[in-house]
Each structure stands twice: as C-alpha cells, then as structure tokens.
Amino acid sequence: MIREACIIVAMFSIAACGGSSEHEHSAHDHADMPAAAPTGHSIFHLGSKWMTHGNDEVRLNALAGKAHVIAMVYSSCEVACPRIIADMHEIKDKASIDPSELGFVLVSIDPDRDTPDHLAKFAERTGLDESAWTLLTSQDDNVRELAAVLGVRYRRVSETDFAHSNIISLINTDGEVVHQQMGLGSASDEMVSAIHSLIHGA
Amino acid sequence: MKLLSAGWLILGTLSAFGAGAASREMSEIPGGVYRPQYGTKDEQVEVESFVLDNYAVTNADYLEFVTENPRWRKSQTPQIFADAAYLKHWIADLDPGPDSGPEGMSPVTNVSWFAARAYCRWSGSRLPTLAEWEFAARASESKPDAIGDVDFRQRILDWYAKPAKPPLPKVTDGFINVYGVTGLHGLVWEWVSDWNSVLLTGESRVDAGLERQLFCAGASAGSADPSDYAAFLRFAMRASLQADYAVGNLGFRCAKDRSPN
Amino acid sequence: MRVSILITIAWLFLATMLPATHVSHAAEVKGEEHAVLTAAPSVPPLITRKHSTKVIVELEVRERVGTIAEGVEYTFWTFGGTVPGRFIRVREGDQVEFHLKNHPDNKVPHNIDLHAVTGPGGGATSSFTPPGHESIFSFAALNPGLYVYHCATAPVGMHIANGMYGLILVDSKKGLPKVDREYYVMQGDFYTVGSNGDTGLQTFSMEKALREDAEYVVFNGSVGALTGDHALQAEVGETVRLYVGNGGPNLVSSFHVIGEIFDEVRIEAGDAINRNVQTTLVPAGGAAIVDFKVDVPGTFILVDHSIFRAFNKGALGMLKVTGKPNTAVYSGQQDQRIYLPEGGAVQTTPEPAPKPKLAANKAERIEMGRGAYQTNCVACHQADGQGIAGAFPPLAKSDYLNADVNRAIDTVLSGLQGEITVNGEPYNNVMPSLGLSDEKIANILTYVLNSWDNDGGEVSPAQVSKRRKK
Numbered sequence: 001m002i003r004e005a006c007i008i009v010a011m012f013s014i015a016a017c018g019g020s021s022e023h024e025h026s027a028h029d030h031a032d033m034p035a036a037a038p039t040g041h042s043i044f045h046l047g048s049k050w051m052t053h054g055n056d057e058v059r060l061n062a063l064a065g066k067a068h069v070i071a072m073v074y075s076s077c078e079v080a081c082p083r084i085i086a087d088m089h090e091i092k093d094k095a096s097i098d099p100s101e102l103g104f105v106l107v108s109i110d111p112d113r114d115t116p117d118h119l120a121k122f123a124e125r126t127g128l129d130e131s132a133w134t135l136l137t138s139q140d141d142n143v144r145e146l147a148a149v150l151g152v153r154y155r156r157v158s159e160t161d162f163a164h165s166n167i168i169s170l171i172n173t174d175g176e177v178v179h180q181q182m183g184l185g186s187a188s189d190e191m192v193s194a195i196h197s198l199i200h201g202a
Numbered sequence: 203m204k205l206l207s208a209g210w211l212i213l214g215t216l217s218a219f220g221a222g223a224a225s226r227e228m229s230e231i232p233g234g235v236y237r238p239q240y241g242t243k244d245e246q247v248e249v250e251s252f253v254l255d256n257y258a259v260t261n262a263d264y265l266e267f268v269t270e271n272p273r274w275r276k277s278q279t280p281q282i283f284a285d286a287a288y289l290k291h292w293i294a295d296l297d298p299g300p301d302s303g304p305e306g307m308s309p310v311t312n313v314s315w316f317a318a319r320a321y322c323r324w325s326g327s328r329l330p331t332l333a334e335w336e337f338a339a340r341a342s343e344s345k346p347d348a349i350g351d352v353d354f355r356q357r358i359l360d361w362y363a364k365p366a367k368p369p370l371p372k373v374t375d376g377f378i379n380v381y382g383v384t385g386l387h388g389l390v391w392e393w394v395s396d397w398n399s400v401l402l403t404g405e406s407r408v409d410a411g412l413e414r415q416l417f418c419a420g421a422s423a424g425s426a427d428p429s430d431y432a433a434f435l436r437f438a439m440r441a442s443l444q445a446d447y448a449v450g451n452l453g454f455r456c457a458k459d460r461s462p463n
Numbered sequence: 464m465r466v467s468i469l470i471t472i473a474w475l476f477l478a479t480m481l482p483a484t485h486v487s488h489a490a491e492v493k494g495e496e497h498a499v500l501t502a503a504p505s506v507p508p509l510i511t512r513k514h515s516t517k518v519i520v521e522l523e524v525r526e527r528v529g530t531i532a533e534g535v536e537y538t539f540w541t542f543g544g545t546v547p548g549r550f551i552r553v554r555e556g557d558q559v560e561f562h563l564k565n566h567p568d569n570k571v572p573h574n575i576d577l578h579a580v581t582g583p584g585g586g587a588t589s590s591f592t593p594p595g596h597e598s599i600f601s602f603a604a605l606n607p608g609l610y611v612y613h614c615a616t617a618p619v620g621m622h623i624a625n626g627m628y629g630l631i632l633v634d635s636k637k638g639l640p641k642v643d644r645e646y647y648v649m650q651g652d653f654y655t656v657g658s659n660g661d662t663g664l665q666t667f668s669m670e671k672a673l674r675e676d677a678e679y680v681v682f683n684g685s686v687g688a689l690t691g692d693h694a695l696q697a698e699v700g701e702t703v704r705l706y707v708g709n710g711g712p713n714l715v716s717s718f719h720v721i722g723e724i725f726d727e728v729r730i731e732a733g734d735a736i737n738r739n740v741q742t743t744l745v746p747a748g749g750a751a752i753v754d755f756k757v758d759v760p761g762t763f764i765l766v767d768h769s770i771f772r773a774f775n776k777g778a779l780g781m782l783k784v785t786g787k788p789n790t791a792v793y794s795g796q797q798d799q800r801i802y803l804p805e806g807g808a809v810q811t812t813p814e815p816a817p818k819p820k821l822a823a824n825k826a827e828r829i830e831m832g833r834g835a836y837q838t839n840c841v842a843c844h845q846a847d848g849q850g851i852a853g854a855f856p857p858l859a860k861s862d863y864l865n866a867d868v869n870r871a872i873d874t875v876l877s878g879l880q881g882e883i884t885v886n887g888e889p890y891n892n893v894m895p896s897l898g899l900s901d902e903k904i905a906n907i908l909t910y911v912l913n914s915w916d917n918d919g920g921e922v923s924p925a926q927v928s929k930r931r932k933k
C-alpha cells in the first residue's frame with residue numbers, strides 16, 4: 001500500500017515539474033491559438049499537448065470542426081471502462097452518423113502506462129475503427145485539467161486501478177460540452193437525440 | 203527551515219497596496235506518512251518533502267497577477283475557466299475594493315481552480331496536492347500530527363460555527379503551525395491540485411462508488427477516523443466543486459517541490 | 464449551461480428509474496405553480512385543485528446564528544433560515560421541480576434528501592451544492608404521506624445536528640379529512656460544547672453527538688419556540704391536526720400532549736390509523752400525523768414523554784385552547800392528572816457543571832434568573848407567572864410568595880406537596896425539588912420577586928445556603 005501511495009505522489013510531482021515548464025506564464029500561452037477565438041465555454045481554451053494512438057502530437061483544437069463523443073478511461077481497466085466503451089458503441093450504432101461528422105475520443109487517465117504505442121495496441125485489440133476513434137494520452141497534469149473541464153473525477157486506488165466517474169460527453173464543433181450521459185448502462189436515447197439535433201439541427 | 207521563494211522576489215511591485223512581504227514566505231514541510239481520511243484502515247499516504255506558502259494568497263497578491271496577466275481579469279477570463287462569481291467581491295478588474303481587507307491582506311477568494319493554478323504557475327510554483335495539504339494541515343502549534351487531539355479538532359470545527367462575511371480576516375491572523383505555516387484552518391477553504399480525486403457524489407451509477415459510504419452512510423464505515431468531522435467537511439467541500447466554481451470562502455496557497463539542495 | 468445539464472440528468476434519472484405506470488402520471492400534469500413554503504408552526508394552505516401540476520420549490524440554505532435558549536446562541540444550518548426547515552406541501556401525482564440554493568456567505572456544501580423522493584439518495588445525489596451555487600432536480604410525488612427531508616452531505620450527522628431537516632407533505636388525491644387547525648411541530652436534539660444553560664455562542668460538540676448526549680431537545684428549533692406568546696392556539700370544539708416530525712439526529716420522540724388523547728394517529732405518517740392514542744413514537748427521520756378535537760379550554764402541554772427532555776432539556780410546547788368550559792368533560796374542581804411520574808417523592812437532578820459566571824449585582828441576578836426561570840419553572844408557573852388555574856399556583860402578585868421569603872427558598876430547595884392557598888384559591892399538587900445550585904435559586908427568586916407586581920427584594924446565594932443547611 002505504501003508503494004501505491006508513492007506512485008500517487010510521484011505522479012503529481014512529475015506532473016508539477018513537467019507541467020510548469022510547458023505552461024509557465026500560461027496566460028500568454030494562447031497567443032498562438034488559431035485565428036478564430038474559442039467561445040467562452042470551449043475546451044479549446046486548454047493549451048495542453050496530447051499524443052494520439054497514431055503517435056501524432058495534437059492540441060485539443062484538433063477536434064474543431066467536427067462533433068465528438070468523449071470519455072475518460074484507462075486501457076488496463078477491467079470493469080467500468082469496457083462498459084463505457086460498450087455504451088459508446090451503442091451510441092455510435094444508434095446515432096449512425098458518418099465518421100466525417102462525428103468522432104469518438106477516449107482519453108487515458110493512466111498516462112504512465114498508456115503510451116501511444118500501448119493505446120494503438122489497445123485500439124487494435126478491441127476493434128476500434130480507425131476512422132471514427134481517436135485515443136489520447138498526455139501528462140498527468142493535462143489529464144487532470146481536461147477531467148476538470150469534463151467534470152470527471154478520478155483517483156488511483158491501487159497499482160493497477162483507478163476509481164473514476166463514468167461520464168460520456170458530447171462536444172460540438174466549437175468544443176463546447178452540449179450533453180453528458182452519466183453512469184454505466186444508462187439509456188442512450190437522450191444522447192442520441194442530442195447528437196441528431198447537433199448534426200441535423202433540431 | 204524557512205525559505206524565501208525566488209519567484210516571489212523577482213515579482214514586480216505593481217500592487218496598489220505596496221509590497222505584502224508577509225505573504226511571500228514559504229516553509230519546508232518535511233515528508234512523512236499519514237493515514238488518509240478514507241480508504242482502507244491500513245492505507246498509508248507518503249508525502250515527500252515539499253515547500254508551502256506560509257500564508258494564503260491575498261487579494262493584493264492576486265492583483266499583481268491580474269495586472270500582469272489581463273487574461274485573468276474578471277472581465278476577460280473565458281467562462282470555461284471561471285464562473286460568474288469569479289472575483290465578484292472586487293469592484294473592477296484592477297480594483298479589489300473594501301471586501302479585500304485592509305491593504306488587500308484578506309485571502310483572495312471567489313477564484314476558480316483554473317485561476318488558482320494559473321496564479322501558482324505564474325509565481326513559479328504550483329498548487330499543493332491534496333495529500334500534501336492534508337499532511338501539512340495535521341500540524342498544530344506544537345506538533346506535526348495533532349489530528350488525534352480532541353481540542354485541536356474542536357478548534358477546527360469551531361470555525362464552521364462562526365459565519366464569515368467579507369472582508370475576511372488577514373492571512374496573517376490565526377495560529378502558526380509547527381512548520382511555520384499559518385491559516386490552514388480557520389480562514390478559508392483552499393484549492394488543491396487534485397481536488398477532483400474525491401469521488402463523493404454517492405451516485406453509484408456515476409461513480410465507481412468506492413467512497414459512497416462517505417457520502418450517504420456518512421462519516422463512518424471505511425474511514426480512517428470517523429470522528430474527524432473537520433476532515434469530512436473538507437472532503438465534502440472538495441467533492442461539491444467544479445473546476446470553474448468561484449466560492450466566497452474558497453481561496454488557495456501555492457507549493458513547490460523541495461529545492462534540489 | 465451546467466444547470467441545463469443538471470435538469471437533463473434529473474429527467475434522465477426519472478425516465479430510467481420510474482416504472483411505466485408512474486411515467487403515465489406525468490402525462491396528466493397540468494400547468495405549474497410555485498410552492499408556498501412556511502416556517503413552523505405554520506402549514507401551507509390546503510391544496511384545493513383536483514389535478515396534478517408542476518410544482519416549483521425554491522429552498523435556500525442559510526447558515527446563521529440563532530437563539531437555542533434564553534441567552535444561548537448557536538450557529539444553525541437551515542433550510543430556509545429557520546429550524547425546522549420550511550414546510551413543503553404538494554399533492555400526490557405532482558411533478559416537483561426542486562431548486563436548492565446554497566447562499567454565498569455559507570461555509571460548507573449542502574444537499575437535500577427528501578424521504579418523499581423515490582430514487583437513489585432521495586435527491587441528494589442531484590443536489591450537492593457548494594456555497595454560491597444552485598442545483599435543480601425533479602421528482603414525481605408518487606406516495607402520499609408526511610415525509611422528513613434533511614441534508615445528507617458528509618458528515619451527515621453534523622449537518623442534521625445543526626438543524627438541517629424539515630417536513631414535506633404529499634397530500635393524497637383524496638386528501639386528509641378536513642380539520643380546523645393545522646400546525647407544524649418538529650423535534651430535534653442539539654449538542655453544544657457548553658452545558659445546558661451556558662450562555663453565549665455555543666459550538667457543536669461532536670463528542671456529545673457521538674455519545675448521543677444531547678444538551679437540548681426542543682420543538683421547532685429552540686427552547687420556548689412553542690410556549691408563552693408562541694403557543695399554538697385553538698378554540699373549544701375545534702379539531703386540531705399536528706404534523707409532527709423528528710429530525711433527530713439521534714433521539715426517538717415519545718410524543719404526547721398532556722391532557723389530550725389523540726383521536727386519530729396516522730402511525731409513522733403512513734396509511735395505518737390508530738385511534739385513542741396517548742403517546743405516539745416519532746422516530747428520528749420520521750413523522751406522525753395526529754388529530755384531536757379540543758373539548759375544554761386550558762393549556763395543553765406538548766412533550767417528548769422521555770420526560771427529562773421535556774422539563775430539563777426543552778422538549779416542551781403549549782397549545783392554548785380558549786372558549787367555554789365544559790364541565791361534563793372536565794370539571795376543573797377535581798384532582799389534577801397532570802403527569803408527574805415520581806409522585807410525592809422528592810426528586811433531585813444532577814447538579815449541572817458550575818456556571819462560569821456568577822451574578823455581580825442585583826440587576827445581573829434578575830437577568831440571569833430570567834433565563835433560569837425559563838428553563839426550570841416556566842412549564843408550570845408560565846412565562847407571565849400566572850400559573851395554571853387549578854393546577855399550578857400563580858407567582859405573580861402572589862400573597863403566598865411575598866409573605867415569607869424563607870418559605871419560598873425552602874420550596875425551591877426541597878419541593879412542596881399538600882394543599883396551600885394562594886391568592887384565595889386552593890392548590891393541591893406536587894412541586895419537585897429541582898436540585899438547583901444556591902446561585903441559581905437566588906437568581907430565580909430574585910427575578911420572581913422583582914417581576915409581575917411582586918414586592919421586590921434580593922435573595923443571595925448565602926441566604927439559600929443557610930436554608931439548605933437547616
């Protein structure tokens with residue numbers, strides 16, 4: 001147990017060091033944002049850098065221009081996360097929207113383990129279609145910040161596991177959260193109709 | 203043990219209140235192990251040595267920050283980073299007004315987690331982790347771990363029985379703990395970096411449910427010390443927050459890793 | 464935007480949790496209205512509409528300093544500014560949209576668990592709100608009855624112990640039988656660091672709360688909230704309904720009205736009706752509805768019949784009934800049957816811890832005596848010193864009292880039994896020894912002597928001590 005605690009401490013120490021070098025004077029960070037300023041509630045305000053499972057470095061505004069369904073999981077998760085992903089599959093099937101208009105994003109809350117390579121293998125193993133799914137990993141500090149924006153709470157509880165909120169969020173093309181589905185196995189009807197009204201209009 | 207943060211010393215003197223030097227001192231908190239408020243009985247959290255602000259960040263301090271960083275002025279900050287209550291006790295972007303206390307020495311409150319985090323980065327530091335904060339807050343004037351003392355606990359609880367209206371007391375009011383840190387209890391709640399590691403909505407369909415007992419069965423099963431009500435109040439407070447929330451009794455202070463030497 | 468998400472969640476929650484038959488209720492909901500909320504002892508007006516509607520409830524949490532007993536302050540955490548919280552009244556089948564607001568000056572987050580809600584947490588999971596924020600959730604009022612609501616934020620016990628409870632009535636579609644008067648009475652136990660009667664701002668004692676060792680047990684949030692000028696009122700011949708709740712946090716109430724028999728009790732506020740009940744149990748976190756007709760005038764005393772709570776900790780209220788005597792029901796001339804469990808034996812109560820402050824002069828003695836009188840004497844001799852005709856003799860302008868100060872001291876010291884005549888009226892009853900300190904007895908008597916047209920003067924602790932040694 002002590003060892004586990006050490007991991008938690010280490011996790012935050014690394015985050016703090018790594019994060020501050022990148023984000024020092026973060027107030028000025030966003031000068032290099034794209035021309036169109038993000039709306040007030042846009043997650044594109046976050047300047048953090050992420051790696052995709054295809055090993056590309058991106059910022060969150062790479063998600064601009066297309067709606068996305070996002071959840072935060074970790075690849076070694078055995079109980080809740082497969083169910084979240086199953087719920088996302090159900091949403092994807094019911095919504096039946098072309099991947100060019102609706103993407104699906106999994107963000108790892110376990111960046112120590114979930115390297116881009118690891119995530120690529122996970123995507124392959126679980127049959128996540130390349131055209132629709134994006135898997136992201138970053139530094140702990142950036143993950144915690146995105147979690148804060150999405151209202152996801154998580155805590156490492158053992159060497160291999162996390163306690164975490166089960167929340168699936170829908171963001172629009174401007175990066176604003178427009179709907180959230182809470183809980184495992186919740187009825188997806190609301191989410192599907194939120195997607196339809198977003199993409200086809202009300 | 204007391205260190206002066208270099209980051210603080212090079213800051214400009216833009217404050218309308220002059221230099222609030224008292225708020226720029228930090229103390230080293232030697233690392234150690236403690237049992238967290240909840241989790242299994244034998245769970246231990248190890249905290250490495252770190253350095254913590256002696257005082258909560260004041261309105262005067264925060265004025266310097268927003269003066270240098272227009273993005274964090276109340277009229278400029280994107281809503282995603284701070285809700286409508288952000289700095290609501292300030293009169294204007296660069297005018298903290300009377301509710302900021304004498305010479306702006308009350309702790310700055312009505313600041314979101316994003317804002318607190320940005321401030322600490324700007325000042326060359328970071329928010330303390332939840333574990334670090336809780337570890338440092340176990341100390342009384344005379345000993346590093348006074349949580350078992352009934353009197354110490356009662357003193358902390360008594361704060362909740364005294365409603366606080368603005369302006370809040372000065373950050374220098376209150377007892378100095380054995381490390382040299384003031385105001386961890388009895389002044390304001392404080393943000394920590396991983397406040398959202400507390401899963402307490404109690405809704406098992408939303409959460410993994412590991413800490414449900416803290417929420418509804420309330421303060422008993424599974425907690426390290428069921429009579430430490432003050433700690434329950436802190437965890438409940440953290441659990442109720444979102445990152446953009448600005449709250450009248452919620453401020454922050456910054457921390458750093460211990461310097462290499 | 465967050466608010467809209469919350470609403471969505473709440474509706475989602477309803478849609479997934481409710482059986483199909485209940486969802487069909489939602490279709491019948493017509494129009495909307497804002498709930499009228501009342502502070503105890505008032506009850507919102509009867510609902511006369513015959514259809515379900517959307518009811519909007521707006522409840523604000525305030526943490527505020529109030530009076531728990533004469534001279535004793537306490538920081539209450541309240542639903543709506545008072546203890547108990549505001550009474551909410553809706554109708555079976557209504558759709559309730561609940562707005563819980565946490566005032567910006569408050570220190571801690573709060574939520575609400577309404578026992579009338581069918582769903583996890585009774586609303587608590589959807590209403591967890593930090594200071595300066597508001598949560599909105601909806602529920603269907605499926606089951607008629609009288610329900611407790613309370614805060615369920617950790618540490619739950621402390622939130623409840625600070626006064627965070629109230630009642631919500633879901634009227635059945637048929638409605639309860641009509642009565643002339645409806646009142647809201649709710650018991651609660653309080654745990655202060657100082658002992659009962661210690662003045663000043665008292666703080667919550669978690670040690671005592673854990674031991675379930677209450678310093679105060681009160682109706683409607685404070686000692687005396689239902690006595691004297693605040694007594695409940697009724698007229699002879701009327702039917703009275705009490706919505707009785709118990710917030711706890713710890714104690715179960717043995718609710719009793721001295722001198723009345725409950726004609727009907729809706730046991731635990733459910734459907735079962737028990738008739739001709741003397742004392743009904745009101746569990747912590749539970750309620751009861753008691754109906755009775757008042758046939759004769761007089762003052763009827765509401766108590767938790769765990770009787771030390773009533774006479775020593777504050778669980779005592781009054782219902783004053785005015786109107787013509789009905790000698791067929793009650794003659795007024797016979798022996799009283801007021802409840803005094805130990806009969807003629809002298810009782811002693813443990814001496815409370817010494818008060819930190821002693822009276823320095825006569826004015827202080829009178830002032831401190833006033834508080835002690837409220838705690839120890841007012842139940843029988845009344846706030847105005849008039850006593851209760853036929854039962855408890857008056858202290859106001861009392862010939863018996865003014866004639867002999869030493870006799871008065873002896874009476875308070877040792878109690879009194881047997882027939883005496885006061886202002887021309889005979890009284891034959893029992894007054895117990897209250898086990899008070901010399902200081903307290905001196906204060907009380909000095910207060911009494913200097914009140915209500917009595918002859919004045921001062922009794923010193925030394926005088927009392929001298930009589931005690933006799």
